[in-house]
Amino acid sequence: MQPIQLSFLVFLLLCTSNLRAQQGYSGNEELDCDNQGRTVPSPSYLYTCNGQNLSCRAFMIFKSQANYSSVSSISRLLSTDSLELARINDVSVSDSFPTNKEVIIPVNCSCPGQYYQANTSYVIDDVDTYYSLATGVYQGLSSCNALVGENPCDANDLFGGLDLLVPLRCACPSGNQTADGIKYLLTYPVSEGDSFSELSDRFNASYDDTASANGFSKQGEPTIYPSTTILIPLPQEPVSSQTIIHHPIEISPFQPLHPSIINNNIKRSHSKLRFGIGIAVASLLVLCALVAVALWCDKK
Ligand SMILES: *[C@@H]1O[C@H](CO)[C@@H](O)[C@H](O)[C@H]1NC(C)=O
Ligand SMILES: *[C@@H]1O[C@H](CO)[C@@H](O)[C@H](O)[C@H]1NC(C)=O
Ligand SMILES: *[C@@H]1O[C@H](CO)[C@@H](O)[C@H](O)[C@H]1NC(C)=O
Ligand SMILES: *[C@@H]1O[C@H](CO)[C@@H](O)[C@H](O)[C@H]1NC(C)=O
Ligand SMILES: *[C@@H]1O[C@H](CO)[C@@H](O)[C@H](O)[C@H]1NC(C)=O
Ligand SMILES: *[C@@H]1O[C@H](CO)[C@@H](O)[C@H](O)[C@H]1NC(C)=O
Secondary structure, three states: OOHHHHHHHHHHHHHHHHHHOOOOOOHHHHHOOOOOOOOOOOOOOOOEOOOOOOEEEEEEEEEOEOOEOEHHHHHHHHOOOHHHHHHHOOOOOOOEOOOOEEEEEEEEEEOOOOEOEEEEEEEOOOOOOHHHHHHHHOOOOOOHHHHHHHOOOOHHHOOOOOEEEEEEOOOOOOHHHHHOOOOEEEEEEOOOOOOHHHHHHHOOOOHHHHHHHOOOOOOOOOOOOOOOEEEEEEOOOOOHHHOOEOOOOOOOOOOOOOHHHHHHHHHHHHHHHHHHHHHHHHHHHHHHHHHHHHHHHHHO
């Protein structure tokens, strides 16, 4: 093989490594509502049906809110069984959670078409839009595109009292994940200040498994956005001791090492890293080209 062909192959491999991902991360796209994903699969809609089974038990994290803080109200909002929810969160069915506490939601995830989903329904207020429902009430656990795709009502024609079908993001493990001992996938809605490696640690998942579950490379901390979701692969059911209460991030003059500032520094050092890798790949390509030219000249 000619060096130039080899370098092209290396380049191609670098570019296509995401194809082996279990699911793709939607990134900021999830926040758009541009009618993507109805025909061509897109992670900004829901997760694709590419698992070993077409249905499975799955889990989600929901952060308790003013209007959704009791076991019964959260169970109703997400159409899950309240006894199961109470058991897995180690509380009783009549209990309530403090605001912003992560609550584990067990769901039955299934695949009616090309996407995995757990269905629930929601009766809208006057002020709700598909977007505010997906990212506000449902914290990113549904998506604007999927709400538009699965409800007959046009986004401009929503009215108070309308009963909507809300498809929630879930997924079943792929054959490779099952072979690695992964039994469940947890859909985690990202909050301000969350870091990918801290999350894999907290749920006792290996960093590499979590990265590959979301289509990220195993090197470097990926950038994740609030109101989008990532999948955390679990070898057993999640337990309540793994959940935390999120405290709103406040700017205080007495806290010079603010989490978002730390995150920014991490992001910056990663963009430096990417820049460095870019330079290395470019140099490699130039070097290969030079070698090829040298060999070609030699032959003449
Ligand atoms: C499963 O793993 C094998 C071996 O590592 C790899 O070749 C294959 O592409 C993987 N399949 C999927 C769907 O990730
Ligand atoms: C898939 O289904 C089989 C048979 O019902 C079951 O034994 C297996 O655990 C399931 N795999 C996953 C990943 O749920
Ligand atoms: C809670 O519900 C009440 C009545 O439905 C509504 O007026 C209020 O805006 C809701 N609060 C939040 C934070 O969503
Ligand atoms: C899932 O389905 C099973 C069997 O239909 C049911 O017993 C269980 O309560 C369901 N779980 C949830 C979380 O809805
Ligand atoms: C969820 O809703 C979709 C779309 O209406 C439907 O095709 C599917 O059967 C529903 N899934 C379940 C488990 O009811
Ligand atoms: C975390 O995983 C390790 C092995 O992978 C296991 O020994 C340990 O018990 C797990 N911890 C929790 C809290 O599940």
